[in-house]
Amino acid sequence: MSYSVVTITREFGSGGRTIAKKLAEELGYDYYDYELVQKIAQESGFAEGFIEEFGEEVSTGGFFSFFGNNWGALNINDQLYFSERKVILELAEKGNCIIVGRCADYILKDRKDTLNVFIYADMEWKKDRIVNLYGETDVDIEKRILEKDKRRKAYYKYYTDRKWNRAANYHVSLESSELGIDTCVEILKSIVK
């Protein structure tokens, strides 16, 4: 079987985004990153920076509830989610693409042509990788990783009612720190083709 869409759910610092980019290059697929944010901005009317920050994470203070108890209206998070969902469904329909994060695995779960992948890694490896990529900062790196993943997990749980680290949500789960980024790309390439 071959797949025209690949979704990649990943831990922060695991290299999931790098794997997605390399895989897209190898397969000649579209990799949506900044373009995805732009499309969601057009669809939703939200600012790109807002989408980048809250399009797959719960904010530190929890979900927004600017609409108070006005149950008839969607809150901001839900509005953003449904815009993302619409854009992701359209991109999948176009085919030959790789989509990172944003519950795409769940949104596309009924598409037979979609391969759902989870990438995770050992904490020490993620810490080293982040320092190498972004340099040292004043913020404690482990705390930042845990906080980031906690917010992604909460977002995923809220919109999918699933635990994001459960193997059965995906067709393939790979530990990038053990296997290496390039081996992960090779494995996925062999499956997609």
Next chain:
Amino acid sequence: MSYSVVTITREFGSGGRTIAKKLAEELGYDYYDYELVQKIAQESGFAEGFIEEFGEEVSTGGFFSFFGNNWGALNINDQLYFSERKVILELAEKGNCIIVGRCADYILKDRKDTLNVFIYADMEWKKDRIVNLYGETDVDIEKRILEKDKRRKAYYKYYTDRKWNRAANYHVSLESSELGIDTCVEILKSIVK
């Protein structure tokens, strides 16, 4: 990196055992099945049938507690587990082998030469597979699968304090019903080599 030991944790009916056998053939590794039971029998003094039935599952009535409140003595389950653990550590030391189930991933977690794999599958696929392999029975197949996995999960949780379907316990998790048995074998072969 190459691996001299592969552990395969699997859902009942997922084909994990078949994948293990084929992978062993392809790699020229030892695959321990009946021989593992025999070794554990020699080590523990328990009957082979007992080991096959309770060596990786909680019994339907829960863990055995024939020793009552004699806290100084190991209960039967713990005795069996520690015999299995000893045999598995010895086999891993010998190397070039594949071990299915029995918490081997956890027992060997500190060995750098060990690849830990989880195999799971879609329920309808597992049901069809079991009927094809063993024929129809009076017992409801889905109930049998759920019960079997429930007992394996409880056993795994008890001895490892981990959830067996959590991707991060393993280096690779594969959905056999989606990818196919042969593709799973090919992926694992490419990683081990």
